[in-house]
Amino acid sequence: xxxxxxxxxxxxxxxxxxxxxxxxxxxxxxxxxxxxxxxxxxxxxxxxxxxxxxxxxxxxxxxxxxxxxxxxxxxxxxxxxxxxxxxxxxxxxxxxxxxxxxxxxxxxxxxxxxxxxxxxxxxxxxxxxxxxxxxxxxxxxxxxxxxxxxxxxxxxxxxxxxxxxxxxxxxxxxxxxxxxxxxxxxxxxxxxxxxxxxxxxxxxxxxxxxxxxxxxxxxxxxxxxxxxxxxxxxxxxxxxxxxxxxxxxxxxxx
Numbered sequence: 170x171x172x173x174x175x176x177x178x179x180x181x182x183x184x185x186x187x188x189x190x191x192x193x194x195x196x197x198x199x200x201x202x203x204x205x206x207x208x209x210x211x212x213x214x215x216x217x218x219x220x221x222x223x224x225x226x227x228x229x230x231x232x233x234x235x236x237x238x239x240x241x242x243x244x245x246x247x248x249x250x251x252x253x254x255x256x257x258x259x260x261x262x263x264x265x266x267x268x269x270x271x272x273x274x275x276x277x278x279x280x281x282x283x284x285x286x287x288x289x290x291x292x293x294x295x296x297x298x299x300x301x302x303x304x305x306x307x308x309x310x311x312x313x314x315x316x317x318x319x320x321x322x323x324x325x326x327x328x329x330x331x332x333x334x335x336x337x338x339x340x341x342x343x344x345x346x347x348x349x350x351x352x353x354x355x356x357x358x359x360x361x362x363x364x365x366x367x368x369x370x371x372x373x374x375x376x377x378x379x380x381x382x383x384x385x386x387x388x389x390x391x392x393x394x395x396x397x398x399x400x401x402x403x404x405x406x407x408x409x410x411x412x413x414x415x416x417x418x419x420x421x422x423x
Contacts, residue, residue, distance in 0.1 A: 172308050176298055176315040177358045180290060183319030184351025187326025191334050191343045194327075201403060203324045207395040208404030211387045212411025213317030218387075220415065221297050221310030222380035226373040229300075235373075242374035246289075246381020253285055254389070284350045287325075290318050290386065291357030293379035298358070299365035300376050313418045314383075317411065321391060322351055 226239040297311035330347030334340055361375075395404025 172312065173298055173302075173362075176294055176308070176311045177291075177355045179312075179315040180287075180294065180318040180322055180354045181351045183322035184287070184326040184354070185348045187323040187328075188330040188344045188347030188350075190327040191330040191340050191347070194331070200398070201400055204395040204400055204404040205407040206320055206324055207391045208407025209411040210317050210321035210407075211391045211395070211404075212408040212413070213313065213320065213415050214383050214387050214391075214411075215408075216412045216415030217297075217310060217314035217317055218380040218383045221314050222293070222300075222376045222383070225300050225310075226376035226380070229373045229376075238371070238373040239377035242377030243381040243384075245374075246378040246383075247385045248381075249378070250289060250382050250385040250389070253289075284353055287322070287351055288353045288357045289379075289382040291354030292361050293383050294318065294354070295358035295361030296372075296375050296379040299362055300372055303365055303372065309418060313415055317415070318354070318383075320411075321386075322354075326351065 223239060223243070226242065227235055229235075294311060294315050297314050298308065301308040301311050326347045329350055330343040333343035333346055338346075392404075392408075395401065395407070
């Protein structure tokens, strides 16, 4: 399969795999499995944000002003996700309600939260691919970033489909809704790729913006979730393994 198409679809397949847990488990995903997956995904995504997004953004600039666009882009990525979190009623995977008051059910808010974060994640993959295609960067970095997002999406797909099943919905309906929460990722990636030529001049900003969005998800969503309760060290070990894997991929494929 074309590596560009593969990179765009891998995160969506991760969500689909997680939603499919509804066919095999009666309750929730085992906490230990969830922690190791979230930690591993966090490590891959942080490392990929640095090597696949921030470093290429810095290398595209020239002179002492090369840092300006990446810094602004990074902070803008954080601010964008923070704004979305603030103005949209939702529930984080950990269970905390945020945003304006709403009559939406808890499961609906949870699905909304996952969908909200999936779109900029898809955009991040699209930006990484666009940078590889237009600036002669290695596409392996985009694939690694896509893989990290996919691993993170596995528990996210499960935490949507399983509560829907427990509320009385059929397994297929719960699976379908859980899967659809991830369809926005390839859509976001394709939209960015369609605009690649138009944003080529601001690619350092776009790469750093994507990095900021990814790091926000890691810091705000993933790390707090795997560090809560028992066996938090398992998530930390997963983070180290994920980060190390990304380093290896960068050296061998970079």
